[in-house]
Amino acid sequence: MGAVRRPGAYVCGIDAAMDVIGGRWKVLILWALDERPFRFGELRRQVPGVTEKVLTSHLRELEQDGIVHREVYDEVPPRVEYSLTPRGVALNEALAPLGAWGRENVFPGAEADAAPS
Template identity: 85%
Template sequence: MTAVRRPGAYHCGIDAAMDVIGGKWKVLVLWALNERAWRFGELRRQLPGVTEKVLAAQLRELEEDGIVHREAYDEVPPRVEYSLTPRGRALNEALAPLGAWGRRHVLGRAEAAG
């Protein structure tokens, strides 16, 4: 279930975590999936600017790392939904303080300047 892409190459826990969430879109996918499960097209609309190819690749990697669950329903037309696994919810909880820091120290500074 969990794929370690760089076995033995990590120097600390932050290095390992950054390997899982690295890239422009993964944390935004996690943020969107924190609200509810999404179908691919819905998720893509939630992330303006992401291409289908990149979103599909990012979701695949998050699924391989055990962060995202892909549920394919046996329906016509086919329906696939993406949601967070317990590991993904735990990762979002771990990222919450980082988001608070960004709101306070980056976004807050921009609001004060504006």
Template identity: 80%
Template sequence: MTRRPGAYVCGIDAAMDVIGGRWKVLILWALHERACRFGELRRELTGVTEKVLASHLRELEEDGIVHREAFDEVPPRVEYSLTPLGYSLNEALAPLGRWGRTNLLGDAAPAGH
């Protein structure tokens, strides 16, 4: 994980350093159930650009949250999945998702988001 020793004020500050950005949390939720290819993620995250998705995936991989696996096939195939650290981060975000469903969406959102 890219850390800034001594630069964090609290645990939330440190966590936000990892999940900051509009799409990172949504990438975590998309990868919670199964590994996905880049195109699958792009279709699921309506509105994200290829450049931003690639950048966020690279950052999450550098932070040890996402695992990138390249298969030796023709055409090339790459899949992204959560690491154990990524799953634990997703679990930490679950209460935030429940809060949003209850207080902002009136519990009308699909389960898990």
């Protein structure tokens, strides 16, 4: 759990965190999974514009980093659900102030219709 991609190369905690959430779609994946667990197709619909290949890649990386849990159910047809681990929940809590800053400073007036960060 928690594979480090650049051992010893981090300058500070923000550098390490950005390595985990870097990429165009990862924060949106985390935001969607904050609501509830999703199956792959549901998650793809929650993150409009992401390709299947990129979503698969990001989910694997987040799973390797201990942020996302992949649950495979022994059913026919097979069912897989993705959810946040406690580490993922903590990461979303850390990102919430950043989302609030974005709503207040970049996209004023969106507070009323913005979803939680």
